[in-house]
Amino acid sequence: MPFEWFVALRYxxxxxxxxxxxxxxxxxxxxxIVFLSALIGGLQASLIDKTLGSQPHITLLVxxxxxxxxxxxxxxxAIARATQESPQRLRSIDQWPEVVVAAGRIDGVIxxxxxxxxxxxxxxxxARSPIVVRGVDPERFLQIIDxxxxxxxxxxxxxxxxxxxxxxxxxxxxxxxxDKLRVSSSEGVDDVVTIRGIFSLGARAVxxxxxxxxxxxxxALYALPGGVTTIELKVAEVFAAERIAxxxxxxxxxxxDSWMTVNAELLAGLSAxxxxxxxIQFFVVVAVALGIASVLIVSVVQKSxxxxxLRAVGTPRRRIVLVFLIQGGVLGLIxxxxxxxxxxxxxxxxxxxxxxxxxxxxxPVQLTPALFLSSIALAIGVGLVAAMIPARRxxxxxxxxxxxxx
Amino acid sequence: MAEREDVLxxxxxxxEYGDVMRTRALDGVDLVLGRGELAALMGxxxxxxxxxxxxxxxxxxPTSGRVFLAGTxxxxxxxxxxxxxxxxxxxxxxxxxxxxxxxxALENVMLPAWGERGRVDRELRAAAESILxxxxxxxxxxxxxxxxxxxxxxxxxxxxxxxRRPALVLADEPTGNLDLASSAEVFELMRRFNRELGTxxxxxxxxxxxxAGCDRVIELExxxxxxxxxxxPA
Numbered sequence: 001m002p003f004e005w006f007v008a009l010r011y012x013x014x015x016x017x018x019x020x021x022x023x024x025x026x027x028x029x030x031x032x033i034v035f036l037s038a039l040i041g042g043l044q045a046s047l048i049d050k051t052l053g054s055q056p057h058i059t060l061l062v063x064x065x066x067x068x069x070x071x072x073x074x075x076x077x078a079i080a081r082a083t084q085e086s087p088q089r090l091r092s093i094d095q096w097p098e099v100v101v102a103a104g105r106i107d108g109v110i111x112x113x114x115x116x117x118x119x120x121x122x123x124x125x126x127a128r129s130p131i132v133v134r135g136v137d138p139e140r141f142l143q144i145i146d147x148x149x150x151x152x153x154x155x156x157x158x159x160x161x162x163x164x165x166x167x168x169x170x171x172x173x174x175x176x177x178x179d180k181l182r183v184s185s186s187e188g189v190d191d192v193v194t195i196r197g198i199f200s201l202g203a204r205a206v207x208x209x210x211x212x213x214x215x216x217x218x219x220a221l222y223a224l225p226g227g228v229t230t231i232e233l234k235v236a237e238v239f240a241a242e243r244i245a246x247x248x249x250x251x252x253x254x255x256x257d258s259w260m261t262v263n264a265e266l267l268a269g270l271s272a273x274x275x276x277x278x279x280i281q282f283f284v285v286v287a288v289a290l291g292i293a294s295v296l297i298v299s300v301v302q303k304s305x306x307x308x309x310l311r312a313v314g315t316p317r318r319r320i321v322l323v324f325l326i327q328g329g330v331l332g333l334i335x336x337x338x339x340x341x342x343x344x345x346x347x348x349x350x351x352x353x354x355x356x357x358x359x360x361x362x363x364p365v366q367l368t369p370a371l372f373l374s375s376i377a378l379a380i381g382v383g384l385v386a387a388m389i390p391a392r393r394x395x396x397x398x399x400x401x402x403x404x405x406x
Numbered sequence: 407m408a409e410r411e412d413v414l415x416x417x418x419x420x421x422e423y424g425d426v427m428r429t430r431a432l433d434g435v436d437l438v439l440g441r442g443e444l445a446a447l448m449g450x451x452x453x454x455x456x457x458x459x460x461x462x463x464x465x466x467x468p469t470s471g472r473v474f475l476a477g478t479x480x481x482x483x484x485x486x487x488x489x490x491x492x493x494x495x496x497x498x499x500x501x502x503x504x505x506x507x508x509x510x511a512l513e514n515v516m517l518p519a520w521g522e523r524g525r526v527d528r529e530l531r532a533a534a535e536s537i538l539x540x541x542x543x544x545x546x547x548x549x550x551x552x553x554x555x556x557x558x559x560x561x562x563x564x565x566x567x568x569x570r571r572p573a574l575v576l577a578d579e580p581t582g583n584l585d586l587a588s589s590a591e592v593f594e595l596m597r598r599f600n601r602e603l604g605t606x607x608x609x610x611x612x613x614x615x616x617x618a619g620c621d622r623v624i625e626l627e628x629x630x631x632x633x634x635x636x637x638x639p640a
Contacts, residue, residue: 003524014508309504312465313566314493315521316486400465403504 135218
């Protein structure tokens with residue numbers, strides 16, 4: 001066995017109390033890091049999942065209509081005018097089939113679906129609720145939001161007067177699968193439809209207003225023959241949505257809203273949460289590093305005579321440095337493996353303990369191989385860095401003084 | 407680099423301590439030890455024996471003067487070269503044996519070469535086992551240092567000092583902490599190796615019986631060599 005490893009392992013075995021202290025410091029630190037990361041990561045993933053489960057990653061819309069005053073000021077003349085905002089009409093995207101194909105070809109976009117989105121009312125008997133009519137191409141729409149997984153009753157059938165509505169809307173209208181509704185669009189077109197399915201996406205605004213019908217039916221309701229008002233995109237990497245949205249907007253001339261823009265407050269909240277997590281982890285790492293360094297410094301002081309003898313009989317400084325770095329690194333590795341296991345166990349226990357009435361975990365945790373590997377790598381790194389000070393101190397001991405004074 | 411044939415040449419070595427109040431511990435020491443010599447270094451406390459031993463052992467540097475070890479001028483050597491020279495040329499026996507308590511007798515004996523080379527090879531292990539047998543500890547080589555008696559520990563220390571067949575062994579009161587019987591046993595061992603291997607040995611001692619067993623006695627007082635005489639065998 002190499003000299004440095006032999007001496008380091010022997011020192012660790014002999015100084016069991018100090019070894020246990022360092023091990024415990026690393027294990028507790030890594031437990032906190034893994035538990036916190038799993039919890040916050042899980043919460044964030046769950047929030048993003050819920051958010052993106054009810055909306056496309058990018059929505060393409062026709063640009064907003066803006067008033068264009070006929071009279072304009074010149075460098076030599078000034079005019080007084082009052083300009084009113086233009087009312088936003090429901091308009092179709094020009095050449096939308098080409099836009100769908102072009103958007104689908106952009107790097108990172110994995111699905112594109114045309115749709116119509118318009119306001120209206122649903123009436124059933126005395127009950128009347130404001131709704132958002134979504135005209136969709138079923139196959140393409142399911143690639144954006146897989147509503148079949150969220151059906152609470154019936155089937156996903158749209159077209160020919162068949163619709164699927166949100167659970168909250170069904171509840172407010174007192175409607176069930178097979179019931180008929182009268183739908184009035186904002187364009188003043190009325191029709192009677194049959195409910196074939198009821199879904200719950202978990203987003204109140206969606207579940208209380210959405211009525212999904214076929215694209216053709218929506219075109220009739222909104223007097224947009226052959227037209228669509230939005231093109232919805234799904235991207236492979238959700239956090240690349242904003243960048244891809246800017247790219248699509250540049251390529252198509254349309255307005256492109258990414259989920260990140262639409263949910264800016266949610267993202268700000270997640271970002272603040274991540275910052276808190278990093279801050280806590282930073283202080284945990286500092287505390288662990290100080291713990292390792294101080295215990296190893298005590299070890300150097302206790303073993304200074306032995307280090308002096310090793311130096312006197314010809315052991316080079318670099319080997320003395322390595323003896324202490326190995327101790328820091330090995331304890332970082334072993335402590336972090338134990339800490340990662342303990343952190344994962346605690347996270348799973350916590351997830352199992354706190355559940356909502358439906359039985360789903362209220363705090364879903366996210367335990368990934370990357371989290372374990374990064375925590376272990378971090379602990380080894382901290383162990384090595386923390387051991388650097390005692391290692392240097394040990395290597396710089398004057399052998400004669402160390403032997404004389406111990 | 408100067409070349410001399412003697413194992414040790416100390417040439418006008420001065421050692422001063424302190425910045426404002428300068429204390430001279432060694433005041434122009436000249437000393438030559440030839441191959442195979444067994445010399446005793448004597449003197450009252452504070453005469454500079456330990457300082458001289460540290461300088462010869464390359465654990466300290468002289469303020470002025472030069473030290474040649476096995477023909478090599480050590481004056482201008484850097485830290486790394488000093489460590490390597492110490493490992494290859496010198497063997498140390500300390501008063502309190504200074505074995506590493508966590509290690510067995512065999513591991514302690516292998517330390518100088520192991521620490522320098524980084525690994526233990528078959529040759530080193532064989533040499534360590536052989537010298538432990540030679541000092542009468544064949545059945546104790548896997549005992550931890552702390553489980554050996556004072557005399558046995560000092561014999562391990564002698565084995566450690568000699569395992570690499572160094573040109574010069576420096577012994578700082580090697581029997582100072584032992585009873586009479588162990589003391590005689592340990593010194594006899596050193597003299598045996600000195601005769602059999604031709605190793606030059608410089609022993610710092612207060613014990614006239616030890617000095618009487620050496621070839622030569624060098625006396626130090628106030629940092630100067632005041633006497634240097636051969637011992638006539640009894």
